[in-house]
Amino acid sequence: MLHDIIGGLVGMLDPLTILMMILGTLIGIVIGALPGIGASLGIALAIPFTYGMGPLPALALLAGIHTGNGQGAAIPAILFKIPGSAGSMVTSWDGYPLALKGKAGGAINLSAVSCAVGGILSAISLMLLTQPLVAISRSFGPPEIFWVNVFGLATVAALLGNDIIKGLLSACLGLLIGSVGIDTVTGAERYTFDSVYLINGLPDVAVMVGIFTLPPAWELVTRDRDAVGNAALGIKIVSERIWRFAQVWKVWALSSLIGIINGILPGSAIASFLAYSEAKRISKHPEEFGKGSIEGVAASECVGSADNASAMIPTLALGIPGSNVAVLMLSALQIHGMTPGPQLFSDHGTIVYGYAWAMVITSLLLIPLAGAGAARIFAYLLKVPIILLLPLIIVTSVAGTFAWQNSMSNVFIMLASGVVGLAMIRYDFPIAPVVIGLVLGTKAEFNLRVSLLLSDGDWSIFVSRPISIVIMLMTLALLMYPIYRALADRRANRVSQAQAEAELD
Amino acid sequence: MQSIARKKDVVSSVVVFAGALWAFLEAESFSSGAAIFPKGVAGLMMILSVIMFMRAVAFPSFLADTIGNMDSWEFRRMAIAAVGTVAYILLIIPIGFVEASILYMLVNCYGLKYRNYKVVVITSVVFAFLVSSLFQRYFHTPWPEGVLSRLY
Numbered sequence: 001m002l003h004d005i006i007g008g009l010v011g012m013l014d015p016l017t018i019l020m021m022i023l024g025t026l027i028g029i030v031i032g033a034l035p036g037i038g039a040s041l042g043i044a045l046a047i048p049f050t051y052g053m054g055p056l057p058a059l060a061l062l063a064g065i066h067t068g069n070g071q072g073a074a075i076p077a078i079l080f081k082i083p084g085s086a087g088s089m090v091t092s093w094d095g096y097p098l099a100l101k102g103k104a105g106g107a108i109n110l111s112a113v114s115c116a117v118g119g120i121l122s123a124i125s126l127m128l129l130t131q132p133l134v135a136i137s138r139s140f141g142p143p144e145i146f147w148v149n150v151f152g153l154a155t156v157a158a159l160l161g162n163d164i165i166k167g168l169l170s171a172c173l174g175l176l177i178g179s180v181g182i183d184t185v186t187g188a189e190r191y192t193f194d195s196v197y198l199i200n201g202l203p204d205v206a207v208m209v210g211i212f213t214l215p216p217a218w219e220l221v222t223r224d225r226d227a228v229g230n231a232a233l234g235i236k237i238v239s240e241r242i243w244r245f246a247q248v249w250k251v252w253a254l255s256s257l258i259g260i261i262n263g264i265l266p267g268s269a270i271a272s273f274l275a276y277s278e279a280k281r282i283s284k285h286p287e288e289f290g291k292g293s294i295e296g297v298a299a300s301e302c303v304g305s306a307d308n309a310s311a312m313i314p315t316l317a318l319g320i321p322g323s324n325v326a327v328l329m330l331s332a333l334q335i336h337g338m339t340p341g342p343q344l345f346s347d348h349g350t351i352v353y354g355y356a357w358a359m360v361i362t363s364l365l366l367i368p369l370a371g372a373g374a375a376r377i378f379a380y381l382l383k384v385p386i387i388l389l390l391p392l393i394i395v396t397s398v399a400g401t402f403a404w405q406n407s408m409s410n411v412f413i414m415l416a417s418g419v420v421g422l423a424m425i426r427y428d429f430p431i432a433p434v435v436i437g438l439v440l441g442t443k444a445e446f447n448l449r450v451s452l453l454l455s456d457g458d459w460s461i462f463v464s465r466p467i468s469i470v471i472m473l474m475t476l477a478l479l480m481y482p483i484y485r486a487l488a489d490r491r492a493n494r495v496s497q498a499q500a501e502a503e504l505d
Numbered sequence: 506m507q508s509i510a511r512k513k514d515v516v517s518s519v520v521v522f523a524g525a526l527w528a529f530l531e532a533e534s535f536s537s538g539a540a541i542f543p544k545g546v547a548g549l550m551m552i553l554s555v556i557m558f559m560r561a562v563a564f565p566s567f568l569a570d571t572i573g574n575m576d577s578w579e580f581r582r583m584a585i586a587a588v589g590t591v592a593y594i595l596l597i598i599p600i601g602f603v604e605a606s607i608l609y610m611l612v613n614c615y616g617l618k619y620r621n622y623k624v625v626v627i628t629s630v631v632f633a634f635l636v637s638s639l640f641q642r643y644f645h646t647p648w649p650e651g652v653l654s655r656l657y
Contacts, residue, residue, distance in 0.1 A: 052644050165556060172546050172550045176543060185539070190532070218590070222575065222579040391614070391629070428513060448541070
């Protein structure tokens with residue numbers, strides 16, 4: 001392990017890899033600073049560009065985009081009260097009042113350092129906590145791996161949307177898309193319509209780019225009305241230090257812990273709020289929260305970046321992604337020939353730890369690249385008309401998808417995926433489960449069929465081994481939880497309604 | 506909002522059921538080993554879509570929050586953006602990547618009523634050439650030949 005950790009650091013110090021980290025961080029900050037363009041879109045756009053690179057520079061670029069995005073989102077939140085992402089909304093509660101007091105530069109500096117602290121601690125957790133999880137998974141056979149794949153699908157389906165049924169349907173769609181092409185065991189063609197192009201299946205990259213970039217790009221133009229007016233505000237950005245270490249270290253520690261746990265156990269969208277309320281609870285000046293509190297900004301920014309690397313712990317060890325970005329990173333790993341699980345650590349340990357180092361280094365890069373000095377430049381980005389961004393995103397998506405295999409057919413697949421993705425979003429279906437179904441589907445099917453071969457077609461192999469039973473029960477619990485919540489909410493609503501009616505009477 | 510969610514769920518459950526039924530029937534023609542997985546997935550989709558339909562019809566209070574319908578301003582703009590993208594992609598082979606990209610950026614901005622023509626023209630030309638040459642130089646991408654290079 002130590003050998004791989006050192007090897008990973010050495011690999012990351014290659015000039016091209018360093019360049020990719022700087023470039024990725026800058027791109028991430030720019031993307032984050034533009035409201036409506038999230039890390040998922042940026043990473044999905046960048047993945048085709050990484051195809052010609054080695055795995056380390058590729059992961060360095062993607063890690064940079066991921067890290068930079070969090071801090072980038074804080075810039076409009078502080079300057080204009082326009083959150084670049086859902087998490088940065090909490091930042092705006094105290095960042096914007098600080099900006100109004102003439103401390104915009106100080107608030108941006110503080111958010112950059114807080115992001116860096118959260119990101120570094122999260123990357124350290126990735127280095128330290130992944131191996132124990134991998135050690136457990138070494139004892140898994142095909143039936144257990146099948147259940148882990150199902151658990152991964154259920155996690156994404158249940159937790160990355162607000163409707164479990166729609167999440168499962170999205171995952172199933174991904175599984176069906178993944179079964180297009182020649183069946184690797186029997187050689188039978190499935191859903192190919194006798195087309196030579198479909199024999200090798202639908203290209204993951206084209207589907208992923210289409211589904212993650214086109215719908216948000218098309219939806220961007222509908223936001224134009226709101227963005228222009230607000231961004232017209234003029235706020236001076238003076239680089240200064242407005243915080244003391246003694247004032248924020250406890251908040252950083254607590255928020256990082258919350259963020260790391262949130263990353264490992266995905267699905268909680270309340271981490272920012274939780275960290276904020278905890279910071280308020282332990283603060284000596286809780287009355288300043290919402291009016292320009294230093295601890296408030298530190299908490300929300302630190303927690304936002306503390307789940308970046310930790311979300312990769314279950315992703316890398318077991319192939320269970322817990323966020324949209326983790327889904328995309330999983331796809332990126334597969335594209336570069338790496339499959340998550342124990343094999344990943346024995347075959348590509350240096351690359352895995354190199355990725356963790358990339359998260360550390362890109363977090364450190366935030367301090368010079370995303371501090372108040374740089375924010376003056378990035379603030380101008382908000383003056384870029386959103387209408388101009390749409391064609392830039394579309395042209396880049398088309399170019400990246402075409403260049404991936406020099407194929408126009410991939411571009412058509414990307415377009416079709418984009419249209420399907422837009423329809424899904426408009427009909428409240430989450431889109432991340434489609435991609436995870438596509439990525440995990442082949443593995444799940446392979447392990448299902450190997451298990452059946454091992455048991456001579458006896459399906460009881462899936463429910464007769466202790467670890468399989470445990471994972472199966474966890475999956476069932478995960479799927480049942482939203483139903484339990486819905487019933488509990490309904491009961492609570494009825495009670496409050498009855499109380500209200502009784503009070504009226 | 507609940508009526509919108511209900512309508513959406515009814516429509517999508519019917520569409521999903523039809524698609525899953527087709528996938529299930531299509532999988533009947535695969536050899537037995539190759540059919541297990543797609544048939545299982547399609548079967549699960551049919552069951553889930555029936556549950557979704559029943560929930561929308563009989564238990565609408567269980568429906569999750571939905572995004573509202575777009576107003577005509579939003580719909581028109583999104584339609585322009587989406588149709589423009591389709592037209593752009595269809596034009597790449599006939600007229601070339603750079604030419605189609607420049608044309609798309611110009612027409613898109615015009616269609617969406619952005620009237621700073623100087624910015625649009627400079628951005629379109631510079632960006633199209635930048636992306637094209639970047640890919641040609643570093644990824645050796647053979648872009649579809651453009652009308653301009655065919656003429657000259």
